[in-house]
Amino acid sequence: MELFSYAFMQRALIAAVLVGITAPAIGIYLVQRRQSLMGDGIGHVALTGVGLGFLLSANPVWMATAVAVAGAVVMELIRWYGRTRGDIALAMLFYGGMAAGVLFTSLAPNGSNANLLTYLFGSITTVSPQDITAICLLAGFVVLVTVGLRRQLFAVSQDEEFAQVTGLPVRLLNLLVAVTAAVTVTVAMRVVGLLLVSALMVIPVAASQQIARSFATAFALSVVIGVVVAFSGTVTSYYADVPSGATIVLLAIGVFVTLTLLAAPLAKKRARRAAGDGTRCTLEVPAARPTEDDVRV
Amino acid sequence: MDTVISMRGATATLGSRPVLRGVDLTVRRGEVVALLGANGSGKSTAIRAVVGQVPLTSGGLELFGTPLNRFRDWARIGYVPQRTTAASGVPATVREVVSAGRLARTKLGLPRKADRRAVEHALELVGMADRAADPVEALSGGQHQRVLIARALSVEPELLIMDEPMAGVDLASQEVLAGTLREQVSLGTTVLLVLHELGPLEPLIDRAVVLRDGCVVHDGPPPKAQGQHALPGHDHVHPHAGHAAEPIRTGLF
Ligand SMILES: Nc1ncnc2c1ncn2[C@@H]1O[C@H](COP(=O)(O)OP(=O)(O)OP(=O)(O)O)[C@@H](O)[C@H]1O
Ligand SMILES: [Mg+2]
Numbered sequence: 001m002e003l004f005s006y007a008f009m010q011r012a013l014i015a016a017v018l019v020g021i022t023a024p025a026i027g028i029y030l031v032q033r034r035q036s037l038m039g040d041g042i043g044h045v046a047l048t049g050v051g052l053g054f055l056l057s058a059n060p061v062w063m064a065t066a067v068a069v070a071g072a073v074v075m076e077l078i079r080w081y082g083r084t085r086g087d088i089a090l091a092m093l094f095y096g097g098m099a100a101g102v103l104f105t106s107l108a109p110n111g112s113n114a115n116l117l118t119y120l121f122g123s124i125t126t127v128s129p130q131d132i133t134a135i136c137l138l139a140g141f142v143v144l145v146t147v148g149l150r151r152q153l154f155a156v157s158q159d160e161e162f163a164q165v166t167g168l169p170v171r172l173l174n175l176l177v178a179v180t181a182a183v184t185v186t187v188a189m190r191v192v193g194l195l196l197v198s199a200l201m202v203i204p205v206a207a208s209q210q211i212a213r214s215f216a217t218a219f220a221l222s223v224v225i226g227v228v229v230a231f232s233g234t235v236t237s238y239y240a241d242v243p244s245g246a247t248i249v250l251l252a253i254g255v256f257v258t259l260t261l262l263a264a265p266l267a268k269k270r271a272r273r274a275a276g277d278g279t280r281c282t283l284e285v286p287a288a289r290p291t292e293d294d295v296r297v
Numbered sequence: 298m299d300t301v302i303s304m305r306g307a308t309a310t311l312g313s314r315p316v317l318r319g320v321d322l323t324v325r326r327g328e329v330v331a332l333l334g335a336n337g338s339g340k341s342t343a344i345r346a347v348v349g350q351v352p353l354t355s356g357g358l359e360l361f362g363t364p365l366n367r368f369r370d371w372a373r374i375g376y377v378p379q380r381t382t383a384a385s386g387v388p389a390t391v392r393e394v395v396s397a398g399r400l401a402r403t404k405l406g407l408p409r410k411a412d413r414r415a416v417e418h419a420l421e422l423v424g425m426a427d428r429a430a431d432p433v434e435a436l437s438g439g440q441h442q443r444v445l446i447a448r449a450l451s452v453e454p455e456l457l458i459m460d461e462p463m464a465g466v467d468l469a470s471q472e473v474l475a476g477t478l479r480e481q482v483s484l485g486t487t488v489l490l491v492l493h494e495l496g497p498l499e500p501l502i503d504r505a506v507v508l509r510d511g512c513v514v515h516d517g518p519p520p521k522a523q524g525q526h527a528l529p530g531h532d533h534v535h536p537h538a539g540h541a542a543e544p545i546r547t548g549l550f
Contacts, residue, residue: 028387030387031386031387032385032387034385080444085316114380151400151403151408152405153401154393154397157385158385158394158397159378159397161345161378162376162378162398162448163348163397163400164350165349165350165370165371165374165376165401166372166398166401166402167350167369167370167371167404168374168404168405169405189456209386209388213388213391213430213431214390214393214430214432215318215387215388215390216393217388218387218388
């Protein structure tokens with residue numbers, strides 16, 4: 001396996017696996033609270049951070065993290081306070097974030113739109129050692145939150161009003177979900193790109209939903225799917241010389257379709273097992289009419 | 298007797314609509330109080346105001362003698378919201394949903410053995426222990442309702458607040474739940490619940506508060522005629538065609 005001997009491929013695979021873990025881990029809560037597209041919005045906003053990174057010659061990953069987290073907090077506050085005009089405000093935030101990113105990049109001395117493209121669609125083979133350090137730290141945070149607080153986040157995402165009446169710090173937990181989603185976006189940015197980040201948050205979850213029956217299984221299965229497609233997508237992109245982000249997302253969709261097709265026979269098998277003893281409960285109806293009347297006879 | 302819920306002159310608006318217009322509601326320790334009224338009379342709003350989910354525009358509210366804005370002791374309350382049929386698609390088992398109720402006690406900590414036991418016990422109380430590992434999407438409406446009741450019971454609350462806990466629950470299960478509730482009440486639990494029919498719960502109810510258009514129009518013994526309506530086999534199709542559109546109950550007050 002020659003690809004494991006290249007330092008850049010080692011970094012690429014580490015980044016891919018971390019993205020495969022973190023994106024579905026936070027994505028499942030977003031799907032549960034019907035905010036599937038939140039990752040997409042944060043991705044747009046994060047572009048401003050990338051542009052600022054170019055402009056100020058700072059590490060774009062950290063800059064993107066700072067801006068994405070700020071954007072996610074604003075989104076959460078809009079959700080909380082501005083229910084009525086909320087979607088307009090969000091649209092402003094998303095497209096403003098994207099536009100500012102493009103503008104800052106073009107103003108930067110060594111910035112070009114080609115640089116920007118690697119962040120938009122991911123360019124896993126250009127992940128630098130500094131990037132890897134940042135990605136590892138950020139991924140650690142995401143895992144800590146999504147696994148450590150899984151019971152609380154499940155409760156808040158499943159029934160927010162009820163969670164409030166149990167006395168959980170719901171606003172704080174909501175904010176934490178938003179911030180964690182923002183952090184995940186920047187973890188995934190180098191691997192699948194800002195425009196495809198949301199796909200890796202949502203598709204593995206959608207796929208696991210097809211066969212999982214409990215939240216715990218759905219969570220574990222989404223992460224497994226995430227890791228498998230991110231890893232195999234990266235390997236494929238190396239051999240086939242195709243972009244990693246697009247490969248990973250298409251593989252994830254492939255898994256989704258496969259599990260969807262498997263779901264029906266699986267449910268049937270479960271039903272058959274549940275009815276295991278084969279006892280039936282047909283009520284013996286006394287013949288009310290002469291049998292001649294029965295057309296089927 | 299000490300007062301568990303004390304709501305005085307509560308007003309609340311939803312959208313721009315006044316939904317509560319000066320509601321007084323007092324529940325004392327150990328009481329079982331039924332909140333009655335036609336659809337849209339403000340029952341759910343009153344209940345949600347009690348648990349702090351609808352802000353009051355005026356009036357006062359105290360829980361266990363503490364003003365709502367300083368009340369932190371949520372583990373003393375078990376809440377059953379009015380059931381909504383919204384599902385997110387992410388699967389969750391009956392046990393996972395009921396365990397979420399227990400967070401009132403564990404908060405940000407890890408569940409201990411006693412917490413797991415409380416969850417299993419709550420499942421047994423509503424007769425759903427054998428379905429604990431099933432996904433909630435696979436349940437009928439009445440079974441789902443029983444899961445929500447178990448979620449509130451898992452808290453082991455002093456005060457149960459339930460919004461139409463019997464909606465969609467068949468009579469046999471209503472009897473079971475009434476038995477469960479009787480046991481809770483005999484252990485000292487206070488209950489405030491919204492009902493449309495007193496049904497098997499009738500002998501448990503100490504007092505009924507009836508709302509109409511956001512105002513209390515009756516506060517006292519449960520209306521006797523309701524018992525008639527709630528009797529098994531009672532025919533709900535009233536022969537007076539002219540009143541067909543009217544909720545049955547409004548004529549009583
Ligand atoms: N979110 C909302 N925005 C605006 N008006 C609302 C909202 N929720 C409820 N209302 C209105 O408030 C009034 C009281 O509603 P509420 O849900 O408290 O009634 P209810 O007595 O619980 O009725 P039901 O028996 O149908 O449950 C209704 O007229 C309803 O239209
Ligand atoms: Mg209601």
